[in-house]
Amino acid sequence: MNHIVLATASSGIAANILPGGRTAHSRFKIPLKVLPSSMCSIGKQSALAQLVRQSTAVIWDEAPMTNRDVFELVDRTFQDIMDVELPFGGKIMIFGGDFRQVIPVIPKGTRSQLIEASIMRSSFWPATRILRLRQNMRSINDHRFGEFLLRVGDGSEQVIHDDMIRLPKSMVIPWQSDQSIFQIIDRVFPNLGDHAGDARYMVDRALITPLNNDADMLNEKIISMFPGEEISFYSFDSVEDDIRNLYQPKFLNSITASGLPPHMLTLKTGAPIMLLRNIDPKLGLCNDTRLLCRGSYQNLIDAEIMTGEFVGSRVFLPRIPLQSAENAGLLFQLTRKQFPVKLSFALTINKSQGQTIPHVGVYLPDHVFSHGQLYVALSRGISESTTKLLVKKGSIVGEDGIFTKNVVFKEVLFH
Known part of the structure; x- marks a missing residue:
């Protein structure tokens, strides 16, 4: 029908399954830290704002695993872009997901806090129509x-x-x-x-x-x-503004924070790996994408995408600086320069x-x-x-x- 529909998902692996899919954070430039007054980083005159205006609907898969604050942030942004005081500026939002699955993670949150973070507690939920899919x-x-x-x-x-x-x-x-x-x-x-x-x-x-x-x-x-020859890659770890060198490299190397690759990354040709960052969503390189290691060099990994729309594509992954998340439980922000992957047998x-x-x-x-x-x-x-x-x-x-x-x-x- 020549309508524009934006395909997004809460996780990278779910986004890869959708043709032209992107993570919602990548597509709508959602900030990593969401505050009650936050907005997406979309200028009203930008090309992305124009794309939102021209789109008929948005598909958002795995929605129940995202905090309701994120949806309300996108809701405010769309209302601002469209200049319409309706939920999501009047756009049709198609949320997919299963409430039996994992719901939003609240670090050290209570049961009531976990439930309050659900999309069902959001301001626009009363206007939502529920369609049930019953076949597994x-x-x-x-x-x-x-x-x-x-x-x-x-x-x-x-x-x-x-x-x-x-x-x-x-x-x-x-x-x-x-x-x-x-x-x-x-x-x-x-x-x-x-x-x-x-x-x-x-x-x-x-x-x-x-x-x-x-x-x-x-x-x-x-x-x-x-089978095969084992190759180990070691990261370069640092803490910003650590003028007095309070944190020794050996201590930083021992930290394995969630979302960061290990200090010692051990690979073999033919082993499966998983991407830990959105590198190039347009080419299928989203967070959680599973790849196969086809070769490794000092500063490059040759890999083949195993899932999603770009299955079979060969890509080169460089070492990049990665920062620990604010909720990683560290007293400082760790910067680790390493390949943004980890093994994905498990x-x-x-x-x-x-x-x-x-x-x-x-x-x-x-x-x-x-x-x-x-x-x-x-x-x-x-x-x-x-x-x-x-x-x-x-x-x-x-x-x-x-x-x-x-x-x-x-x-x-x-x-």
């Missing part, structure tokens, strides 16, 4: 698995004390010793040595776990098993949201700690037979079977 396309060939996922997401699966649910026996690898970790690696990545450099094999498989530290541990174990559950992983392994050394994490972890797979869980012995093994905790805030679910 991932598990369309395993209806029993799909029904189990809905019960987990809705919090209606039968529980024992402390919201512990029983896991299907066919999906669980019982914890016996540390060797069980290698067992789940072998289940998810069978004959790993024969598939180095096989993009289809790598993109269809991943291990996911709640915490970054556990994901890093799994990546280290798998890269040591991966991902955190939050990072995996929006991806379909036909052969997925879920490593739970402890309980999930946030709403929707268990649902997201289980629903990455396509069937009960291709989804495997490794749960650690002790806290989550009961007399009647193997149990794990399910965190669900029913206040953010539709019924």
Whole structure:
């Protein structure tokens, strides 16, 4: 119909799935720190403002995982651009997402703060019309698995004390010793040595776990098993205005803040990696894009995009300075010059949201700690037979079977 529709998503991996997709932060120039009076960095006479005026609608995927303050910021900006005091300046906004999944992250937030950050608490929500999608396309060939996922997401699966649910026996690898970790690696990545450099094999498989530290541990174990010559790249770390040299390089190197690559990045040709920054969204290089390392040099990584619209494209990634986030828990802002990637044999559950992983392994050394994490972890797979869980012995093994905790805030679910 020759209308302009802007395709955006809350996460980079979800944006890559959309033709011409961009992250909402990239498309609308949303500031990283959102204040009650903040506006997007869009001048009223700019080309982007003109594009917004000409567009008929905006698609925003994975909306429930974004803080409502971000939506209200875009709402104010659109009203200013359009000079119309209607929600989003009268533009049609098509929000997509599943409230059973991970909701906005509030560092050290209470239950009420987490729920208040939901899009359902935003000022424009009363004007929103809800259209329900009822068919799980991932598990369309395993209806029993799909029904189990809905019960987990809705919090209606039968529980024992402390919201512990029983896991299907066919999906669980019982914890016996540390060797069980290698067992789940072998289940998810069978004959790993024969598939180095096989993009289809790598993109269809991943291990996911709640915490970054556990994901890093799994990546280290798998890269040591991966064939080929190992190459390590070391970062250059610094703290701005550290005139007295209070922070020694050895201490800075030991920091692994969320969103930053490791100080020592170990790669092998053919290994899967994940992008940690928006490098060039127009060419598919968004945060969370999965790539395959085709070669590495002192200041360049040769990589192939494995997901999204630009799958198969070859790109070169340089070393760039990356800064730690304000909520990283540091007393200073760390600047790390390193390749903006990390290994992606294993991902955190939050990072995996929006991806379909036909052969997925879920490593739970402890309980999930946030709403929707268990649902997201289980629903990455396509069937009960291709989804495997490794749960650690002790806290989550009961007399009647193997149990794990399910965190669900029913206040953010539709019924």
